[in-house]
Amino acid sequence: MTNLNKNKLPLLLGTAFLAITIAYGGTVFASHSFELGAAAGTIPDNTHIRLNDITMQPGDIFPLYDSSPNYVSGHVLLKAPCEPVAEGEDTYQPTIALIAGHVDENLEHANMQLVPLYYINAISKTTEPSSCIYHAHIPDPLNGGAPRVTDIDLINLSDEAISFGDVDVVDINIQQVLGSIGTDQYHDGPVLGFGPGDHNPVYDLNDEDPHNDGLGHS
Amino acid sequence: MKHTTLSLLGVMAAVTLISVIASQEAYAHGNIKIPLTIANGEQRTVQVVLGHTNEPSYGNEPGTWDGIHGVDITVRDADTKLPIKTANLKVDKYFFKNQKKVDKASVPFNPTDADAKDLGVTAGAVFGQPGKFLARQMVIDGIYGYRVYGTVTYFDGTNVPVDFTGFCSDASKFNSPGFSGGYGCIGDIKDTKFPGKKHKMKD
Numbered sequence: 385m386t387n388l389n390k391n392k393l394p395l396l397l398g399t400a401f402l403a404i405t406i407a408y409g410g411t412v413f414a415s416h417s418f419e420l421g422a423a424a425g426t427i428p429d430n431t432h433i434r435l436n437d438i439t440m441q442p443g444d445i446f447p448l449y450d451s452s453p454n455y456v457s458g459h460v461l462l463k464a465p466c467e468p469v470a471e472g473e474d475t476y477q478p479t480i481a482l483i484a485g486h487v488d489e490n491l492e493h494a495n496m497q498l499v500p501l502y503y504i505n506a507i508s509k510t511t512e513p514s515s516c517i518y519h520a521h522i523p524d525p526l527n528g529g530a531p532r533v534t535d536i537d538l539i540n541l542s543d544e545a546i547s548f549g550d551v552d553v554v555d556i557n558i559q560q561v562l563g564s565i566g567t568d569q570y571h572d573g574p575v576l577g578f579g580p581g582d583h584n585p586v587y588d589l590n591d592e593d594p595h596n597d598g599l600g601h602s
Numbered sequence: 603m604k605h606t607t608l609s610l611l612g613v614m615a616a617v618t619l620i621s622v623i624a625s626q627e628a629y630a631h632g633n634i635k636i637p638l639t640i641a642n643g644e645q646r647t648v649q650v651v652l653g654h655t656n657e658p659s660y661g662n663e664p665g666t667w668d669g670i671h672g673v674d675i676t677v678r679d680a681d682t683k684l685p686i687k688t689a690n691l692k693v694d695k696y697f698f699k700n701q702k703k704v705d706k707a708s709v710p711f712n713p714t715d716a717d718a719k720d721l722g723v724t725a726g727a728v729f730g731q732p733g734k735f736l737a738r739q740m741v742i743d744g745i746y747g748y749r750v751y752g753t754v755t756y757f758d759g760t761n762v763p764v765d766f767t768g769f770c771s772d773a774s775k776f777n778s779p780g781f782s783g784g785y786g787c788i789g790d791i792k793d794t795k796f797p798g799k800k801h802k803m804k805d
Contacts, residue, residue: 418684418757424730457684523682526640526758531681562683599641599758 417600418525420457422559428458429558435464435548440480442545446538449556453566455486455532458522458558460499465546466508466516475503475588475596476516481541482554482584484522485530486565488573495570496535497577500527500598503588515549518586522558526599528585530577534565541582631657632783635680636754638762647680648754652768653785654746655736660791661743667791673737675725677754685733688755691725691764693737698745704773711747711767711776725750743790745773 422428431449440446466476478501485496501518508516522533536556540546587598631653640646654671662669673693677686696716698704707715728734747769754762766778770787797803 416757417759418679418682420684420732455683457682523684525646525679525682525684526642528644531679532683568683 416521416524419459419521420560420562431554431556431558433554433556435552435554436550437548439545439547440538440540442540442543444540447535448538448554449536449558450487450534451558451561452486452534453564454561455534455563455565455568456522456558457560457562458556460484460518460520460522460536460557461553461555462501462518462520463515463552463554464518464548465552466510466514469583469586474505474591475586475593476505476508476510476514477501477503477583477586478516478518479542480546480548481539481578481582482518482520482536483539483578484520484533484536485575485577486532486570487535487537488565488570491574492571493565493569494574494576495530495532496537496575497528497530498582498584499529499536500524501584501586502598503586505588505590513549515552518584524600527587532563532565532568532570539578541578541580543580631674631676631785632768632777632781634766634768634778634781636762636764638756638760640756640758640760646756648686648756648762648764649678649680650750650754650764650766651676651678652748652750652781654741654770654788658786659741659788660794661788662740663791669740669742669788670738671741671788672739673723673725673748675735675737675750677733677735679757684757686754686756687727687732689727689735689752689764691735691750691752691754693723693725694749694751695720695723695737695739696747696749696769698747698773700744701772704745704775707776709775711769716747717744725752741788743788745787746770747773747776 433448462482464478464480466478469475469477482499483496484499486494488494499520501520504517504519523529523531588596631651633649633651636648638646638648653674655674656671659671660667677689678684697718699717703717713719723737725735725737728736749767751765754764756762766781767776768781769776771784772787774784
């Protein structure tokens with residue numbers, strides 16, 4: 385075996401493992417009935433944020449994306465430290481919280497909610513230090529969250545500092561503008577759909593529990 | 603030279619006509635909101651938007667205006683504005699010649715009062731435009747209204763019955779309860795001509 389091949393061996397094994405896991409692991413990349421995608425002939429807007437070497441203290445907010453005044457549709461990938469949703473569970477939740485909605489200069493029109501997440505177990509690492517991958521659909525009209533999204537943030541709702549690993553990232557792919565928050569405002573705010581200790585709702589299509597599959601996938 | 607001048611004048615007249623038409627403010631479409639309960643027991647709302655394509659709309663005038671203004675229906679989730687791609691919709695089309703006929707007709711709307719009708723027309727999905735449904739037609743000057751009925755399939759597969767009537771603004775008295783906003787009736791393209799019959803010109 386040459387040096388080149390030796391260097392590539394872990395990569396090849398990893399790729400093969402991923403392919404087999406996806407092939408036999410079920411509907412990892414489910415398609416959702418409400419996903420709009422990008423219109424033909426257009427290029428989606430992608431934002432890739434590396435979280436390595438970042439530590440968020442309790443209560444810290446990390447703004448990731450702001451498309452005001454337009455509310456948008458798209459897709460979010462989050463790779464972050466994780467823990468089981470409950471003791472003994474094989475579905476993991478991120479220790480950090482992903483929130484989305486609209487942050488307005490006038491708080492009456494502000495509305496931020498926890499984003500429903502889909503846990504991608506096939507490419508998550510649950511041994512210490514853990515780091516799990518999640519997908520989210522912006523907006524998600526079936527599973528909840530804010531209906532009109534201009535802002536996406538990370539927030540530490542735990543009572544401990546959260547340090548991200550070397551390859552933890554957020555990737556935000558915005559695919560279409562759905563309207564203007566100026567004409568479709570939120571009212572009676574600020575509406576904040578989270579509090580200390582809260583976690584994102586996490587769905588898992590690939591465990592044996594049919595009750596945490598969420599709605600709208602095929 | 604004379605021929606060139608005439609051609610130039612023709613082009614300028616056409617450009618002026620198009621500019622006048624294009625600069626008019628488009629009417630907003632009317633819409634109705636229909637509540638539903640999804641599989642997890644939560645409430646959602648479907649919004650069905652009704653109007654004519656390419657508003658403001660004018661009746662066919664050979665050589666001037668094609669009068670092609672289809673019945674334009676948009677189906678979407680009311681809160682997110684995400685388009686809903688699956689729907690099976692039909693349209694009953696009604697026509698009144700003028701305002702007098704509308705004023706004479708009683709409320710609630712009785713289809714026999716209309717001067718013309720075309721029933722059970724399919725509003726087909728528009729290719730490449732999710733949530734858009736269209737019943738093509740060429741219109742004449744007058745007052746149009748549509749009953750839209752069928753089923754919208756929400757994102758989780760829940761079927762939502764749709765049945766409402768929305769007339770253009772001059773006959774809004776016939777609208778179903780809950781139909782809000784409106785769309786313009788079919789005008790006469792000659793009314794946009796300047797100088798036209800209404801304008802006095804110096805000798």
